[in-house]
Amino acid sequence: MSDSKQPETGLPAGWEVRHSNSKNLPYYFNQAEKISRWEPPAGADTEKLKQYMATYHTKPLVAEDSHPGKIRAAHLLVKHKDSRRPASWKEAQITRTKEEALEIIQSYEKRIRSGDKTLQELAQTESDCSSARKGGDLGYFSQGEMQKEFEDAAFALKPGEVSGIVDTASGLHLIERIA
Structure with missing residues (x-):
């Protein structure tokens, strides 16, 4: 050895x-x-x-060239047992209820809004999405590529804004528009 x-x-x-x-x-x-x-x-x-x-295994956010018709967003996802795939990079099987997931994501939202942590900082260790390694960064996407509820919320944001809690088949999200 x-x-x-x-x-x-x-x-x-x-x-x-x-x-x-x-x-x-x-x-x-x-x-x-x-x-x-x-x-x-x-x-x-x-x-x-x-x-x-x-x-x-976390990469910093990197500025990229302009992408016409596309936006770039990061998110923090909290899954629950009724999510379409109740597993994540952190847990082989997620058993929390939707109500428990809501309490968790509300606490993250408070920390982000208070300035205690950024969405990217929390996403790195707390998000149930594999994008956690990139601070929740999903890269650039256009309309029609994401779940409708997620997309509607993301496209309604201005760069730098963070959404309220967004409920999709994947779980509960906080979304930050990057570009």
């Missing part, structure tokens, strides 16, 4: 974090079983994993 200590990922034995070149996102891989997945495996220490991912 070498002297260089690997950072603690919080993943069960045999699992590691790898990076998908096609999606430009990290994923979880088990070498022995040849299994890859976007959500963490059962038995992961979610607190250690959140810290590891925030430290080693």
Whole structure:
């Protein structure tokens, strides 16, 4: 064993974090079983994993060229057990109720509006979307690419504005228009 200590990922034995070149996102891989997945495996220490991912797999927001007809937004997603896919990079199975998810996202909204944290800072460790690694940044998109409720809220914002809570089939979102 070498002297260089690997950072603690919080993943069960045999699992590691790898990076998908096609999606430009990290994923979880088990070498022995040849299994890859976007959500963490059962038995992961979610607190250690959140810290590891925030430290080693979060990219800063980068300014890009103008994209006519498109906007750029970041979001913070809180899923619940009735979300269309009740799993995330943090939790293999999400069991919270929609009411519990609402309380959680309301607390994040208060922190953002008070200036305690930015949406991007909270998204890095708290969002249930894999975009958390990029501070919630979804990149540029045009109308017709996102769920209607999300899109309507995002396109109604001016750059720098943060939405109220937006309810979609994916869960509850706070959206910040970047450009």
